[in-house]
Amino acid sequence: MKLESRAPTGPLADKWNSHRFNVKLVAPQNRRKFDIIVVGTGLAGASAAATLGEAGYNVKSFCFQDSPRRAHSIAAQGGINAAKNYRNDGDSVHRLFYDTIKGGDYRAREANVHRLAEISVQIIDQCVAQGVPFAREYSGLLDNRSFGGAQVSRTFYARGQTGQQLELGAYQALARQVEAGTVDLYTRHEMLELVVTEGRAAGIVVRDLVTGEITSHSAHAVVLATGGYTNVFFLSTGAKGCNTTAIWRAHRKGALFANPCYTQIHPTCIPVSGDYQSKLTLMSESLRNDGRIWVPKDANDRRSPGTIPESERDYYLERIYPSFANLVPRDVASRAAKRMVDAGFGVGDLKNGVYLDFGTAISRLGRATIEARYGNLFEMYANITGEDPYAVPMRIYPAPHYTMGGLWVDYNLMSNLPGLYVIGEANFSDHGANRLGASALMQGLADGYFVLPATISEYLAGQLGQPSPDPAGSAFKEAEGAVRERVGRLLGIKGSRSVDWFHRRLGRTLWEHCGMGRNADGLKTALADIGSLREEFWNDVRVLGDGESLNQSLEKAGRVADFMELGELLCQDALHREESCGGHFREEHQTPDGEAMRDDENFAYVAAWEFKGEGKPAELHKEELEFEYVHPSQRSYK
């Protein structure tokens, strides 16, 4: 299989503009002849469904939550990047492009990333026009803050709830289209199968989570905006419902899965407190603007942090990376924390964290300023830990957060299956091997508001005059049958272990062997362990209740079954990539001072995997990455 990125030729800065001119269009009066399914209502899905509805297409929008507004984009705290250069500090589209390519450790497509940087400025305009209440200066103009991996201030924010406000903006735009009748909304519906006819995406099979009813929906094109797969680790910053099922089902139907081993471990999360732990809570990266990270110089120092004198503290990020200091990119900060904890310098009762200290900032700026900037985050921290972060430093430790990998897409955001589009975190496209802070919101909205609505017509124009496939056709009946069979199988096992028991086991295995540090032996162990766990699951899982009503165990069981298959692919990809880059750190490949060592000669490609059957190794396809405008070098934040 030859993977064509379809990235336009010509100068980098002109590619998107000339591509938009070259794309085939669908005239306004013809748009109502096309049906488009959008699965997921986060930033990417809601913005895409709303924008396609505004354009005049017939849209069906699906989410598993009880309202589209609840998708996990809503939990993003810190901000959204845009190359507005409002601070006059040397920012530009080219600099945002450069920072993103470098931050991604030179494993992303130049053309995609440049487009993202170009569109970033339109996103801010659009969101402000919708009434998103971004933070402002006393002049009434928009405020900015700094984020990791950049030396300019380009992050727009709405208190510590930027994701919430952007999500509500997109949700409200979607609600407007629902009222206008261009979008049909299906809440508490979960996509359980992709339907493919004659090699093209033809529709989906969904289960109504309240009644258990299984139905088919056909369309000219299917858009998956179903988010990332970080919950494969069980403990993550993801919402409990985040899952891989939609993209995994599409993968099984032929869509290639790209770079699954590029997973992001976020450096600032609240450490685990016990074995009942159900998720991990992120403390926004923006805290690193004012917080200083340290551990005691003496590993056996058990004094309370306030009584440890300055001279006996190791501000290790400031020491090792003086020019970026506490604002190094996430992968670098996470690994440094792991090294400190592994070496015995961890803090807290379980010695499983490092300090994030606001003492200096509070004495410099005053408590009121810190409260205005981070009040809700401090409150959240106090709620969860029972400690007051104004008085004692926060304890933080890295946790699985975001997944750069996802379904392979071309420049138009179409997968290798014609008619199947993948947007937002669900695709692999823009962040390479590591995502910079405040770039996920940017990518989700770029894809949904601007890229997909401009590129989908290229495919649709060729379908003009064709009805959407018959949802009573044989391919749909077959897919529905497979879904019913699987639901019945899960309910019929009547084993002895709960779904969560399996999910926790899977998560522990992956965190240990395929988390922040990976090596060949560990990955082989993990592959063997997951294989037997998967077998045990299908023989011994206990799913009570029936399939004809709300059954949360049944929902989870289907998702965990897919996570196990994905977990194996994750390890297979990590094992094959004999280099360290971004979030993928192979212990065999590091510099003498412990930094990631890439191998551009052999691994400057996108690894796109083809499904070959349950429990069978996937087949590798490569898309070579070409760098015309940036010269890959070893990332240095020193």
Next chain:
Amino acid sequence: MKLTLRVWRQKGPSDEGRFETYDVPDANEHMSFLEMLDVVNESLIADNHDPIAFDHDCREGICGMCGIVINGRPHGPKKHTTTCQLHMRNFSDGDEITVEPWRANAFPVVKDLVVNRSAFDRIIEAGGYVSAATGSAPEANSLPVPKADADLAMDAAACIGCGACVAACPNGAAQLFTSAKVGHLGLLPQGQAERWSRVVAMVERMEEFFGSCTNYGECEQACPKGISVNFIARMNREYLKAKFKDGRKLARGALGDE
């Protein structure tokens, strides 16, 4: 700590429902309330009993999906805290805790502690937006917004749509939810063009589903985000003013401030 839970169990909308009692022998003060329910559910599954259904997603207090009435109070005893952010250190050894779904006519029970809150979506669909189609926006800084207005709008926009306000209201009214969106958009210059038509459309849609506000103020007490009842006063004023506007122009959504 040892706890006793009295939990509302209801198989479906047509089931009558009843309380069932469960012992929790080993709750830990660092657990969240939902993690405590997870532990109860694991033991129910081990005993071949149907686990308790409850809504939850982000478990970070922002998605608005969770919501349980705990000892008669939506989201439990701690102020400004969602159920998922409520931790067991707020309870004591030996406590008996009553656990119920939101009780409101507009939020029918789906199963156990899960209710249907889609009436909230219907209110937003009626007009809870600025009609700014993608691509039509002017430069973001072309219209300064006084910081005080932006901050007040953000206070209202912080609503997570959980429904605790309705659950707490003796009338089952949704004024706090609706007024938060009316307030958020009405305070910003971007929301002015549709200011009067929005408040009329949203209030009238709200009244199709929910009871009427009689100023109890329970909603503000229950709100995990501390949304102020001042927004209700503001919405009432805006609604009244809108009703004195020219009805024909209002129907076209064309009235500006005067």
